[in-house]
Amino acid sequence: MLYIKCPHCGLRSQNEFAYGGDASVKRPELNKEISDQEWDEFVYLRKSPRGKHLELWHHVSGCRQWIKVLRDTSTHEIFNTYKSEEKVG
Amino acid sequence: MVQNFRLDQIGLINREKKLSFKFNGKKYFGYEGDTLASALIANGVHLVGRSFKYHRPRGFFGAGVDEPYAIVQLYRNGETEPNVRATEQELFDGLEAKSVNCWPSVNFDIGAINNFLNIFLPAGFYYKTFMWPRSFWYWIYEPFIRKAAGFGVASKEHDRERYEHKYEFCDLLIAGSGPSGLASAYAAAKNGARVILAEDKPRFGGSLLTSDVSINNQSGKEWADNIITELKGMTNVTVKNRAQIFGYYDHNMLVMSERVSDHLPKSEEFTPKQRLWYIRAKQVVISSGSIERPIVFGNNDTPGVVLASAAKEYMKVYGVLVGKKPIVFTNNDSAYETAIEFKKNNINPIVLDSRQDSNSEIIKEAKSLGINIKFSHVVVAAKGYKKVKSCDISEISEDKQNLNQIKNIECDCICVSGFWTPTIHLASQSGGKTKFKEEIDAFVPDKSKQKEVTLGSANGIFTLEETLKTSFDKGFELSKEITNKNNSQQIPKVSEKKHSKHDRFWCVPLPKGKNYKRFLDFQNDVAVSDIELAIREGYRSIEHVKRYTTLGMATDQGKTSNLNGLQLVSNIENKVVPAVGHTTFRPPYTPISIGAIVGREIGKHSKPTRKSPMHNWHEKNNAVFVDAGVWLRPRYYKRGNEGLFEASKREAENVRKNVGVCDVTTLGKIDVKGPDAAEFLNRVYTNAWLKLPVGKARYGVMLREDGIVMDDGTTTRISENHYHMTTTTAQAANVLSHLEYYLQLVWPELDVNVVSTTEQWAGAAIAGPKSRDLLQKLFPDTDVSNEGLPFMGFVEANFFGVNARIFRISFSGELAYEVNVESDNGNFMWEKIIEIGKDFDLQPYGTEALSTLRIEMGHVAGSELDGRTIPYDTGLDGLVSKKKDFIGKRSLLKKAYNEKDRQRLVGVVPLDKKTSIPEGSHLVKDPKGKLPNPKLGHISASCWSVEHNNPFSLAILKDGKNMIGSKLYAMSPLKNKTIEVEIVSSHYVDPKGERVRS
């Protein structure tokens, strides 16, 4: 079970969180004309990298904040966690 | 019965307390402190079971967790448990156990014919034999394998025992209380660290209980006892025996199984049988010790062949002799301790040592005691079927390839030692790599991956002096990093006998013309010949060899067999062992009961139960409840002999005729507040929200980004910047997460906050033609006329002194209102409504009537909004704005979503107007069509229409819009029904929606 440092609450066990997928996905702006392909990429297509992955986790049983977690998908090592508005790097 | 193999003077058992037990129906006696194994051996019982594949007789091989054979079916306090290792099961008064894997009895086993037919059961025989013809699987192969294979029988009864889970944190978690565990625990605890020390056995001390050493002029056991006593007295230390750390998971989470009551005749009240500990440790010390490995020789699975260390443990811990004419067969010095222990108890062992000579301290001692030692000698084969009666021995050449003349000597046990294998399971589970250590011919942990360190013999260190020194140092060092304290302990003085080098020898060659089975894996009956065959057949990867031959599988996980298997593969392949590598160690290290994994989350405790504030009233008034997610909701209120059908029909009819009240507290409620709340709702819902006035409610539909309907509900503008959103009971949590996602990540510029208020409000839906008259009585100060409170209107009102909200919304299609009060006033509100409602023939109604009312109105709910439908499919396309953008809108342009014959919500009525259509039935054109019969749609919800007094269903039907009036068949293979139906409009009642506005 992962041990995730919520930037708001501190270290918490994985079972307090819900996984939210790739954090680098950006929703197309409202009212903007975009191609089918662009939209489908946003809705359906996700990379599944082995290694470093910036992902969203929702602290559902805690502060209810969506946070970003930089995690290695093969070793589960967590390098850093960020608030939703924080710059990653 | 006399315990013929019990020694008088020795052992840690309590001879004051005699215990009686039964094995295979026969009564025996043992002592408190015995295991089932030690008590049986004391009574001369060595035949405990039959092997997995060949049904060969099985005895005891080890004395603890490493035991591959002695697996029994245990009976305790009216329950039965399979897969219990007799070497681990502590004896209690009245214990009963039976052999497994043998029929009709352990002494006469019909399956043993496999042993004589074993030419037909080579490696991979399951794959080869049971492949074709395919149809044989169901009728012949599977039942055969199920009956013939496997250990023990799982109980079919409900497990009455209690199991618990516990969560714990510590600075240092120490797995194993041998010398390295005790030393590191002591050093760390004395330096202020919070320590958990776990010992798998009932007694602490590990090898110190049986080894001939002294520490600070005390015996190993005395020293261990003193350390444990001191640790137990410290508030920063938790010491647990009977506790196996079986799994090392991510981020230093380890799981420990504590056998709290397994050693007792029955669990005490409110005490669990077992407890699972989830421990998050800052540092882990793996001091899990090592397991002696066998030397492979002919018929080495005969009962009476035991590990030398086990024979010593049976003597020194339990005061039990595994035999009175022992052979000790070794390639190293450690087995001499066993030989010496025999001698001290007036038994004369013969030692066969594969080495040419050795003159270490311990061998000198053995010689001086007059023990018969034959160097360059090996056991070629054990003789005897159900117990060792003699063995063939021979001199062996220096290169270990050739045997000399074979002699037979009488014996009743063979104590074998092929040196030691570090127990690296936990270190490997943590994700760390392993390395092969040449000096000990075994793998040890390499670089740690997580925060763990492996000490003592688990790390391949076999001298006590070095073990204690490194363990004291490590315990101090690790604790210092955490506590910043500097209290180090003096490392005790050790005296122990120096050992000479072991012999790299692990398998006795077959004598000419003999074809003895030489077993590698005793639990899975894998012999040398099986591995040879697998390699001849082309299996190269050790992982494939494992699966093909079953080497190292099942409950044993190769504790005694792994390394010898690797040696064999490396010999045949002419590779070094590290090049062959080893198979992955996976948790659990030992089998864990299902009960322990489930813990207290069983039956009604498997999920939380949420109740509305009116729950007690429902209960008192004969409500029959139904699970709605985690909520309990009244399904119907039973009167007299009514069943579900009669009661829900009565309740629904009363809503259509008079007035009903329904507890709608469970609906999800979310407060949406802030200056940008309207804009936010406008983006979340498919319809327009910017112009909703204060005091008005609106029905809304929200989509996922892929265009699928996510949820629906009404949202009311309470004040300028305050909206009260409702969701379905089932989707409440998802909708909140969804809103938070967009507010926090996608549109953080919107100044809006959302919070769940589901539990803050109790809700009652009042529906029916008389609802306004009733409402007027409930709210005499409020104007609830059609003008004062029009359809979709909202007003705050005084309800007999408490604050209430009235929403004029309807789920039933009737004139209806929803009244909310603060939860604490919920029961007060409910009782008042019931009391005053009497004059209006009010009846409470449950979810079943609620469903009936919404179905015949054609209102969609969860069974239509099932995660596969878009607004068009569910008749909600009128609510989709063409003008503005919203979540999921772009997806609605998809080609598939705009096909002309797209599925659509319709109504379905059986032609006979009598037969109810099972939910989930498929709609087809031709009831006798060839399979697979094309499915045109499915029945999503069914009810008995109270308005029309006949069955009515909703369906999602292909090209539904153009199918009205056509005839189809509803087929339910599950219910074995085929019903001729007519497709009608989904609005079966009041299609113009006049009642709600009346």
Ligand SMILES: [Zn+2]
């Ligand atoms: Zn948090």
